[in-house]
Amino acid sequence: MGMSQEAQPKHWLDRFVNKLMLSGKQRFVISGGMAPAGPIHIGKIRGEVIYPSAIARELSKKGFEVEHIVIIYTQDPLKAKEPLVTKQFIEQWKGIRILNVPDPWGCHSNWVDHFMEPYLESYEAYGITAKPVYTHESYKHPRMQEAVKQFIEKREIARNILNKYKGGKLEPTWFPIKALCEKCYNILDTKVTKYYPEKGIIEYTCPRCGYKGITSLDNAKLEWRAEWVSLWYTYKVDIELYGKDHAAAGGSRESCNELIRELFGIDPPEGFAYEWVSLIKDGKREEMGSSEGVSFDIDEWLRVGRPEVLKYWYFVMKPLAHLDFDPAKTIPTLHDEYDRAERIYFGVEEPAEKDMIIDIKRAYELANDGKVPEKIGIQIPYLLMAIIDQIVPEGPSKLSEAIKRLQRTGHIQSNLTSNDLKIIEKMLSKSGYWARKYAPESYRITILSSVPQNIKSKLNNEQIAFLKELYPMLKTWTESDYLKLESALYSLIRQVNIKSQDAYKALYMILLGKPSGPRLASFMLAVGLDKVLKLINDVIEIS
Ligand SMILES: [Zn+2]
Ligand SMILES: [Zn+2]
16 A cells, blocks of 8 residues: 555655655664765765764664664775875875775884774764674675675676766776785785686786786775675675765666676665765865865764764755755754754744744754753853853853853853753863864954054044943943844944944954954943953043
């Protein structure tokens, strides 16, 4: 019995899970891939472990048996490019199996560990459920050995299929496997010269070091599409997503689907394509890529933000939405969007886009691995936290000092739970780290201790008149509510008849010594009105 249109769940991930549930299987193996070719970036985990972890969780919740793995490609040759490593390093190690390449930064025992350690350490934070499987071990698996033999023996069929997609590039002498050179660990361009089917061994030569040898089939690596298919076969993979570069009609995923049907007589895994995340740096847009080191690393995200915020982004967007990540802007924006989703989830805010309510709420649940908090959490704008981290003195009383300021702005009340305190402390350090490393100039601040002469002389008569009116207003201000102060400021600006940008500029100049800065009302309350009054007084010299 098919499901009616009406009964279809609205969120794209639920629709995919629904399709799997109707397949008649009781057990699913879900897989993803991770190539430690360089740093593991936030774009990579989107379709390879974040979406699969959610799919695995949903299937188990519905009573299915699920095995979730992620293939770590440790049997790959080094393909790193500049500027990730130096030209000299590339010349020395190119083509060597990455397990045998040293850590260029010297902090781990080899290349793989250097990039896998931060990845594996981020698992818990991101709620990743995948069990890592390393390809250098996969080759020892009996089913993998079976698949390797199948590819070698049916290489003519495989070659014809691949040539259909690749446009006739593979020669009749093509061999789908490369030996791992036992002398220099080259696994990029060794050449098989002979195959002994009854012994399951190959003869090979290594152009890199000149070695000629004989080795078993587990000391080798299949051409990557043959490898992908063989891993599906080995682990009986039912579900695997794929990056958009594999997705095109006539692309690699399609060729792999045909290979597994023709050579193994089984159906390819279910899946869907997902898009890349681009990194915006100095106004330039580049697709994230491990080999070049164009990356915002997954452990770096944990230093600037909450994992559920990144996950919310991936779930609220469709998998084929291309995402731009600009550390200076996207990090604060995503945190504010997540807080908004939380308000919508708990019914304290109505979104303007009514047709998005279900998707927003569902994305919020998925971002929290289905374990949604009992009530709405403490909500403080990311940028305000970044400011407070910079104006509160370092030391043991930093947290209580920050809380005092957040009470003045009206962002928190006095009855805080220990969990609230934990969140505030965490967000303070994350947004502070962001401010030091990624914030745009206007959010990097130092409050002046007094207003220097060169700034005083830049203020015009209108600005000084405005400050003279502002002084008594702030002097008697008692409300802990930045919204009220914001509207009072605005009324005063209209009353004095000054252009609002001139009024704001005057305040930024005397507080920060520069013409722009964070949103004023909450900023002034966070700094403390006494301090603001002192600086205004430096200019207008009333007392
Ligand atoms: Zn290292
Ligand atoms: Zn060699």
